[in-house]
Amino acid sequence: MDWFRRFMAGRYGVDQLYVALIILSMVFLMLSSITGWPYFSVVALLLFAYAYFRVLSRSIYKRSQENLMFLKLLDPASRWSRQTVRRIKDLKKYKYFRCTGCGRSLRVPRGKGKVRITCPICGTASVKKT
Ligand SMILES: [Zn+2]
Incomplete structure (x- = not known):
């Protein structure tokens, strides 16, 4: 070697x-x-x-x-x-959404009912069903 x-x-x-x-x-x-x-x-x-x-x-x-x-x-x-x-x-644990403001993907825990999601990047809020 x-x-x-x-x-x-x-x-x-x-x-x-x-x-x-x-x-x-x-x-x-x-x-x-x-x-x-x-x-x-x-x-x-x-x-x-x-x-x-x-x-x-x-x-x-x-x-x-x-x-x-x-x-x-x-x-x-x-x-x-x-x-x-x-x-x-x-x-099984999380649901992913796309931010309507900036297009970033947001992760939310599943099974919490309707929640208001605020994007940490652009601040756009939306209500989604988890
Ligand atoms: Zn955003």
């Missing part, structure tokens, strides 16, 4: 973008075997090559900038999925 550590010294290594590229390349590989379309495996190979080019790259700053950009791009999707998971967990 010592040769490997020496080989990897000063190289960028693995990050989130690497994992995403490998998963994507697996997806393309599967698509290629399902559809029999050879171009999918070419795309898979390119993604795989790019992933390893990044791992072995010595331009650590450039690679970490790429990863940062990738994470920024991914942020709305991951926020949406986190929110959705939380809402499903909360389904």
Whole structure:
């Protein structure tokens, strides 16, 4: 393992973008075997090559900038999925409403009858049945 550590010294290594590229390349590989379309495996190979080019790259700053950009791009999707998971967990205890003033989503405990909800952001009040 010592040769490997020496080989990897000063190289960028693995990050989130690497994992995403490998998963994507697996997806393309599967698509290629399902559809029999050879171009999918070419795309898979390119993604795989790019992933390893990044791992072995010595331009650590450039690679970490790429990863940062990738994470920024991914942020709305991951926020949406986190929110959705939380809402499903909360389904029995809370009800969600959208504020008529600013469009923010508001969480209210369930089973309290008709309540007046005041948005903490814009102050718009509305009466809703919980
Ligand atoms: Zn509001």
